[in-house]
Amino acid sequence: MTSSAGSSQAAAPPAPDLGLTVAAVARRLGVAPATLRTWDRRYGLGPSQHAAGSHRRYSAEDIARLELMRRHVLAGVPAADAARAACEAADLSGPEYVDPSASTSRPGGGRVVPIPGGTPNARGLARAATALDGDACRRIVGETLDRRGVVWTWDHLIVPVLVGVGQKWEATGQGIEVEHVLSESIQSELSARVARAERRSPTCILLAAVEGELHVLPLWALAAGLAERHVEARMLGARTPACALSEAMRRIGPGGVLLWSQLPETAGTAQLAQLPDLRPEPLVLLAGPGWRDVEPPRGERVEDLSEAIALLARAAGG
Ligand code: B12
Structure with a gap:
C-alpha cells in the first residue's frame, strides 16, 4: 500500500453506468456471467431495462442489488436469503442503508461499514477499522488466527470485512483511511505468523x-x-x-x-x-x-x- 494509491483513490468513484450488459456487470462485480444468469432465473435479480433491438440492460439500481447479493454471499449468507435481503433493501446507495450494529460502534463509528450476514467478530473488526484503531484490528485478527487458523480467518473474518470496506468506498468515495488501517493490521498479523514459522519444505x-x-x-x-x-x-x-x-x-x-x-x-x-x-x-x-x-x-x-x-x-x- 502506498500513499499515492491512497491519494488516487480520493476521487469519488464514478456513478455506475446506466444500462450495462451482463458481461460488463459480471466484470464490475467480479462474478461469472453464468452466475448472474442464475441469480436472474432463480431469484429475479435480473436486468430491468430494455434497449431497443438489443439485450436487456442492468440499471444502476439492478447493479446495486447485485452488489448487495454478492456481498451477502461472500459473507456466507445462503444464496436464497441473500437474494431476499438484496430485493428487500429499500435504499441501496444512500446513508440510510446502514448496519444495525451502528448504535454499538466506537467513536467515529457513524461511518459504519455494513457487513451483512457477518459474524459478530467480523462486525467488530469493521468497527475497529472504522474507528482507525489498528491495535484492536490486530488483536481481533491475531486472536482469530490463533483460534481458527489462516484459511478460516481469511474466508470468514478478513474477506467479508475487506469486501464491505471496498463496497463502502465504491458507494461513497469515503473510507480510504479505514482501508489503509485495516490492510496494514491484516498484513502485520499475517506476516508475523510467517516470520515465526519453522520451515521444512x-x-x-x-x-x-x-x-x-x-x-x-x-x-x-x-x-x-x-x-x-x-x-x-x-x-x-x-x-x-x-x-x-x-x-x-x-x-x-x-x-x-x-x-x-x-x-x-x-x-x-x-x-x-x-x-x-x-x-x-x-x-x-x-x-x-x-x-x-x-x-x-x-x-x-x-x-x-x-x-x-x-x-x-x-x-x-x-
Ligand atoms: C485493500 C484494498 C486496497 C489497498 C491494498 C492494500 C494491500 N496491502 O493489499 C489499496 C489502498 C492499496 C488499494 C488501492 C486501490 N484499489 Co483497492 N481494494 C482493496 C480491497 C478493500 C481489498 C483487496 C483484497 O485484498 N481483496 C482480496 C479479496 C477480499 O477479494 P477478491 O480477490 O475479490 O476475492 C475473490 C477471489 O479472488 C477469491 N479469493 C479471495 N481470497 C483469495 C485468496 C487466494 C489465494 C485466491 C487464489 C483466491 C481468493 O474469492 C473471492 C470471490 O470470488 C478491495 C475490495 C475487494 N472486494 O476486494 C478494493 C478493490 C480491489 N480496490 C479497487 C480499486 C479500484 C483500487 C484502486 C484502483 C483505487 C484508485 N482509484 O486508486 C487502487 C489501485 C491499486 C493498484 N494499482 O493496484 C476496486 C477494484 C475494482 C475492480 N474490479 O477493478 C475494489 C474491488 C474496491 C471496490 N469495491 O471498488 N486497494
Missing part, C-alpha cells in the same frame, strides 16, 4: 503481485497458510516487474510460483510469456479476479485460498 514458493498491482493481502494470506504447513514462501510483494520475477525464479529455483492480479488492467499475458523455462519446471499459478477474462499462455488459474495452499504445498514437496 525441500523447495520454496515464490509469491508476487504482477506489474502495476498494489493489492497484496491475498499473498500474505497464502504465505501464512503455507507457513502453517511449514512451507517456505519468498514474498516479492507488490508491482513485481516481469524481469525481476524471472531473475528471482532463476536464482531460487522455486517449486511453485503464484502471481496475483486483482485488477483486470494488471493481468498482462506478456509478462507470463517472459518467464524462464526452468528444469525442473515449477508450478505456475495465476490467482485473483484480474486474470478472470485472460487466456494465459502459461500457468493455471486457481480460485481460492485453500486450493492454492494445497497445490503450492505439494509443489514445494511439503
Whole structure:
C-alpha cells in the first residue's frame, strides 16, 4: 500500500453506468456471467431495462442489488436469503442503508461499514477499522488466527470485512483511511505468523503481485497458510516487474510460483510469456479476479485460498 494509491483513490468513484450488459456487470462485480444468469432465473435479480433491438440492460439500481447479493454471499449468507435481503433493501446507495450494529460502534463509528450476514467478530473488526484503531484490528485478527487458523480467518473474518470496506468506498468515495488501517493490521498479523514459522519444505514458493498491482493481502494470506504447513514462501510483494520475477525464479529455483492480479488492467499475458523455462519446471499459478477474462499462455488459474495452499504445498514437496 502506498500513499499515492491512497491519494488516487480520493476521487469519488464514478456513478455506475446506466444500462450495462451482463458481461460488463459480471466484470464490475467480479462474478461469472453464468452466475448472474442464475441469480436472474432463480431469484429475479435480473436486468430491468430494455434497449431497443438489443439485450436487456442492468440499471444502476439492478447493479446495486447485485452488489448487495454478492456481498451477502461472500459473507456466507445462503444464496436464497441473500437474494431476499438484496430485493428487500429499500435504499441501496444512500446513508440510510446502514448496519444495525451502528448504535454499538466506537467513536467515529457513524461511518459504519455494513457487513451483512457477518459474524459478530467480523462486525467488530469493521468497527475497529472504522474507528482507525489498528491495535484492536490486530488483536481481533491475531486472536482469530490463533483460534481458527489462516484459511478460516481469511474466508470468514478478513474477506467479508475487506469486501464491505471496498463496497463502502465504491458507494461513497469515503473510507480510504479505514482501508489503509485495516490492510496494514491484516498484513502485520499475517506476516508475523510467517516470520515465526519453522520451515521444512525441500523447495520454496515464490509469491508476487504482477506489474502495476498494489493489492497484496491475498499473498500474505497464502504465505501464512503455507507457513502453517511449514512451507517456505519468498514474498516479492507488490508491482513485481516481469524481469525481476524471472531473475528471482532463476536464482531460487522455486517449486511453485503464484502471481496475483486483482485488477483486470494488471493481468498482462506478456509478462507470463517472459518467464524462464526452468528444469525442473515449477508450478505456475495465476490467482485473483484480474486474470478472470485472460487466456494465459502459461500457468493455471486457481480460485481460492485453500486450493492454492494445497497445490503450492505439494509443489514445494511439503
Ligand atoms: C485493500 C484494498 C486496497 C489497498 C491494498 C492494500 C494491500 N496491502 O493489499 C489499496 C489502498 C492499496 C488499494 C488501492 C486501490 N484499489 Co483497492 N481494494 C482493496 C480491497 C478493500 C481489498 C483487496 C483484497 O485484498 N481483496 C482480496 C479479496 C477480499 O477479494 P477478491 O480477490 O475479490 O476475492 C475473490 C477471489 O479472488 C477469491 N479469493 C479471495 N481470497 C483469495 C485468496 C487466494 C489465494 C485466491 C487464489 C483466491 C481468493 O474469492 C473471492 C470471490 O470470488 C478491495 C475490495 C475487494 N472486494 O476486494 C478494493 C478493490 C480491489 N480496490 C479497487 C480499486 C479500484 C483500487 C484502486 C484502483 C483505487 C484508485 N482509484 O486508486 C487502487 C489501485 C491499486 C493498484 N494499482 O493496484 C476496486 C477494484 C475494482 C475492480 N474490479 O477493478 C475494489 C474491488 C474496491 C471496490 N469495491 O471498488 N486497494
